[in-house]
Amino acid sequence: xxxxxxxxxxxxxxxxxxxxxxxxxxxxxxxxxxxxxxxxxxxxxxxxxxxxxxxxxxxxxxxxxxxxxxxxxxxxxxxxxxxxxxxxxxxxxxxxxxxxxxxxxxxxxxxxxxxxxxxxxxxxxxxxxxxxxxxxxxxxxxxxxxxxxxxxxxxxxxxxxxxxxxxxxxxxxxxxxxxxxxxxxxxxxxxxxxxxxxxxxxxxxxxxxxxxxxxxxxxxxxxxxxxxxxxxxxxxxxxxxxxxxxxxxxxxxxxxxxxxxxxxxxxxxxxxxxxxxxxxxxxxx
Amino acid sequence: xxxxxxxxxxxxxxxxxxxxxxxxxxxxxxxxxxxxxxxxxxxxxxxxxxxxxxxxxxxxxxxxxxxxxxxxxxxxxxxxxxxxxxxxxxxxxxxxxxxxxxxxxxxxxxxxxxxxxxxxxxxxxxxxxxxxxxxxxxxxxxxxxxxxxxxxxxxxxxxxxxxxxxxxxxxxxxxxxxxxxxxxxxxxxxxxxxxxxxxxxxxxxxxxxxxxxxxxxxxxxxxxxxxxxxxxxxxxxxxxxxxxxxxxxxxxxxxxxxxxxxxxxxxxxxxxxxxxxxxxxxxxxxxxxxxx
Numbered sequence: 001x002x003x004x005x006x007x008x009x010x011x012x013x014x015x016x017x018x019x020x021x022x023x024x025x026x027x028x029x030x031x032x033x034x035x036x037x038x039x040x041x042x043x044x045x046x047x048x049x050x051x052x053x054x055x056x057x058x059x060x061x062x063x064x065x066x067x068x069x070x071x072x073x074x075x076x077x078x079x080x081x082x083x084x085x086x087x088x089x090x091x092x093x094x095x096x097x098x099x100x101x102x103x104x105x106x107x108x109x110x111x112x113x114x115x116x117x118x119x120x121x122x123x124x125x126x127x128x129x130x131x132x133x134x135x136x137x138x139x140x141x142x143x144x145x146x147x148x149x150x151x152x153x154x155x156x157x158x159x160x161x162x163x164x165x166x167x168x169x170x171x172x173x174x175x176x177x178x179x180x181x182x183x184x185x186x187x188x189x190x191x192x193x194x195x196x197x198x199x200x201x202x203x204x205x206x207x208x209x210x211x212x213x214x215x216x217x218x219x220x221x222x223x224x225x226x227x228x229x230x231x232x233x234x235x236x237x238x239x240x241x242x243x244x245x246x247x248x249x250x251x252x253x254x255x256x257x258x259x260x261x262x263x264x265x266x267x268x269x270x271x272x273x274x275x276x277x278x279x280x281x282x283x284x285x
Numbered sequence: 286x287x288x289x290x291x292x293x294x295x296x297x298x299x300x301x302x303x304x305x306x307x308x309x310x311x312x313x314x315x316x317x318x319x320x321x322x323x324x325x326x327x328x329x330x331x332x333x334x335x336x337x338x339x340x341x342x343x344x345x346x347x348x349x350x351x352x353x354x355x356x357x358x359x360x361x362x363x364x365x366x367x368x369x370x371x372x373x374x375x376x377x378x379x380x381x382x383x384x385x386x387x388x389x390x391x392x393x394x395x396x397x398x399x400x401x402x403x404x405x406x407x408x409x410x411x412x413x414x415x416x417x418x419x420x421x422x423x424x425x426x427x428x429x430x431x432x433x434x435x436x437x438x439x440x441x442x443x444x445x446x447x448x449x450x451x452x453x454x455x456x457x458x459x460x461x462x463x464x465x466x467x468x469x470x471x472x473x474x475x476x477x478x479x480x481x482x483x484x485x486x487x488x489x490x491x492x493x494x495x496x497x498x499x500x501x502x503x504x505x506x507x508x509x510x511x512x513x514x515x516x517x518x519x520x521x522x523x524x525x526x527x528x529x530x531x532x533x534x535x536x537x538x539x540x541x542x543x544x545x546x547x548x549x550x551x552x553x554x555x556x557x558x559x560x561x562x563x564x565x566x567x568x569x570x571x572x573x574x575x576x577x
């Protein structure tokens with residue numbers, strides 16, 4: 001695989017895949033109406049736990065990945081149960097989740113176990129990251145299409161529209177909220193594990209508010225209503241800075257101008273349900 | 286004991302700056318149910334414009350005046366071309382927030398490009414000096430501390446009085462509750478929104494001036510961290526409560542300074558956020574919040 005795809009292209013593709021997974025982890029709670037933004041924290045947990053088991057104990061990649069995801073799920077359940085008392089669109093949820101990942105980041109920064117401010121180097125490089133990450137992306141997209149068309153998916157969207165009405169119709173809010181949070185933490189941890197084993201060096205500054213804003217923007221600008229939204233949003237918004245490299249220092253300015261234009265004139269995102277219907281009609285007729 | 290008292294003074298001062306920032310967010314949220322995430326950037330815009338005018342003319346007062354005027358104009362532009370469009374379209378919940386974030390990103394990028402090539406911009410010592418020091422009891426208050434604390438108190442009580450006791454203030458609160466009914470009752474909703482953005486722009490200007498004195502220099506990503514802390518304090522105190530924002534801002538300042546002194550610098554944000562989370566777990570509407 002190494003000879004076929006050049007190094008820079010490979011790293012772009014790997015990053016796109018990792019960010020698609022992270023954007024899905026943000027997209028699911030948004031679909032349920034929960035402004036749940038603790039994903040950098042779960043990404044950090046997945047990354048550090050898998051990095052530690054890989055480096056210190058020499059576990060193979062699959063085992064490290066499973067351990068990272070398992071720890072993330074455990075923390076999600078422990079942290080999610082007290083969060084059930086918030087109502088679905090409450091502003092307390094984003095603040096508490098931001099607080100959560102800030103605490104995780106500060107712990108990662110300060111404890112020498114995680115490398116302190118010097119970071120956590122020399123994680124074993126996983127050479128099959130490119131095919132594995134895109135394979136995971138395909139599985140996740142397939143999973144989302146099955147999930148959103150199922151009874152569970154409709155329950156999630158019902159919770160988004162009106163929480164009390166959904167509860168009165170038999171949707172068990174607590175179970176669905178926990179499920180959404182656990183799913184989101186699994187995806188975030190997967191992203192973290194792939195990131196750790198590709199970059200082979202972890203710094204606590206990576207799992208920051210900046211990362212969170214990026215993946216939220218990919219989700220929102222890509223399209224919140226369909227599961228292709230995160231994919232399209234990540235690809236377009238990630239390639240934009242890459243393709244405009246010649247503009248050097250004005251990249252960020254143009255990037256934010258484009259975001260403003262998207263939110264003003266195409267608020268449902270780049271990929272909406274109508275868009276997909278029209279594309280399918282164009283392809284299949 | 287003197288150490289604790291001195292750090293208490295530092296904490297109250299830092300907390301007053303946080304409270305001022307949080308008051309800006311609380312005000313816009315109370316009137317328009319909008320999280321104006323670009324408020325931190327407006328504060329930093331004041332600082333940068335004042336610095337640039339000082340570089341050109343050598344006059345700091347001119348810089349402050351120019352900063353406030355330009356920030357009020359920026360605020361009005363945001364309202365006219367951004368948020369009003371979203372409101373008329375009856376946009377969904379997340380759209381104004383995303384727009385505010387995008388505007389904040391744009392402003393941060395512009396600061397990095399246009400002013401001092403992204404380097405931190407230092408302010409002259411005529412502004413940042415501590416001024417005369419007063420000894421009261423166990424501790425020492427400096428002039429700078431007094432200015433900051435008194436301004437925060439004035440803004441706090443001024444806003445509370447304005448929104449609760451004056452005709453215009455109550456009109457703004459009516460717009461906050463339900464703007465369609467407010468329009469039926471004869472309140473000019475468009476003008477209310479414009480006034481809200483003018484006032485918050487002016488507040489950003491004043492906060493920028495005080496932060497200039499307090500921090501000594503500004504850097505492009507300062508806006509982001511100010512917005513972050515401001516929103517956290519606002520939600521911690523309960524969205525819509527001014528006195529709450531003031532008290533919680535000061536509390537957060539004291540917690541941060543005490544953590545800095547007794548535990549160590551790196552844990553500053555962690556302890557502050559742990560406190561916020563624990564309180565919000567037990568009281569999700571915020572400490573002073575009412576409706577939930």
